[in-house]
Amino acid sequence: MTGVVTVKNFQMSFAGKEVIKDLSFTVKKGEIFGLLGSNGSGKTTTIRALLNLYQPSGGELLINGKAFDPAGDFVVGYLPEERGLYKKETVIDVMTYFGKLKGLKDPKEWSLKYLNRVELPDVANMAIGKMSQGMQQKVQIGITIMGNPKLLILDEPTKGFDPVNRKLLMDIIEELHEKGTTIVMITHYMDEVERLCDRALLLKDGKARAYGTIKNIRKEFDGKTLDQIFVKVYGEKADAQ
Ligand SMILES: Nc1ncnc2c1ncn2[C@@H]1O[C@H](COP(=O)(O)OP(=O)(O)OP(=O)(O)O)[C@@H](O)[C@H]1O
Ligand SMILES: [Mg+2]
Incomplete structure (x- = not known):
């Protein structure tokens, strides 16, 4: 099978x-x-x-x-066990960057919508390194699910x-x-x-x-x-x- x-x-x-x-x-x-x-x-x-x-x-x-x-x-979207994202860049810059790589039509809009969905409406311009672990994990999960992976x-x-x-x-x-x-x-x-x-x-x-x-x-x-x-x-x- x-x-x-x-x-x-x-x-x-x-x-x-x-x-x-x-x-x-x-x-x-x-x-x-x-x-x-x-x-x-x-x-x-x-x-x-x-x-x-x-x-x-x-x-x-x-x-x-x-x-x-x-x-x-x-x-395939993969969230590894070890987490890690750029730390000095802002959330929206990093998400938009990955969104572009993954071929999203409007990566910025997608990212803002996702941040709202995960109850992080105000972090778009925050440096990733200044967020808590859980907040950073939400951003990383967002990047993982971009572009509708089949798996x-x-x-x-x-x-x-x-x-x-x-x-x-x-x-x-x-x-x-x-x-x-x-x-x-x-x-x-x-x-x-x-x-x-x-x-x-x-x-x-x-x-x-x-x-x-x-x-x-x-x-x-x-x-x-x-x-x-x-x-x-x-x-x-x-x-x-
Ligand atoms: N690169 C590696 N070199 C040597 N040993 C490794 C390597 N990767 C994993 N192992 C060993 O393989 C075993 C399984 O590790 P693995 O990380 O797959 O466990 P896991 O089920 O994911 O555990 P956890 O729930 O703690 O994440 C461990 O004994 C680990 O030390
Ligand atoms: Mg493991």
Whole structure:
């Protein structure tokens, strides 16, 4: 079965240390897919290999049936785990610059509208470095979603957000989903997964510990909530009898 994302028998080792043993999954067109797992389980590594930022030790990782090509027609928006934007330039200058690169018709207008949407109506002329982390993250998310990417890959998009902003961002992700965007998101917040994700994969010991619709994953664990499942799966070693 091909999907927007196809990962087949992916393996990854760093200097002899095996991080991903054997991982296969697909992300279907139009769905929100949750890539879940404890710290260090290999989520970011999988995304980096998918985007050709890492050379896999084995297997195949495809976007829309091909190895990822940043210059290709299949536009991918990527919010990396490590954040970073120009600091001295103003918000509007940086957003307009990226908007132009991404071929927006009116990048300035798009950016002002977005800033309003994320409740930052007055920051357009502020230097990015003078904004709080969460504010900067909102700007970076705006840049990520410019130009209607067909696939959005979000590595912990709500990290560090307060509950109000987390909900705001979930609303935005839902709107993009409704427009047909395929989304892969990494998150440690199980309420986000319950609300947003169609399907998910729990990565453990370099393999998929659970994979499928949220409903089926919950069924597999006797109807437990995702929070309870997470604690059971990743607390297993500590609790081993
Ligand atoms: N470039 C690298 N060189 C060596 N080891 C690496 C490299 N990138 C990742 N690793 C190792 O791979 C493992 C998985 O890291 P990764 O960043 O993929 O985890 P993660 O699931 O994204 O965790 P978190 O939830 O904390 O972000 C870790 O043990 C990490 O040290
Ligand atoms: Mg990570």
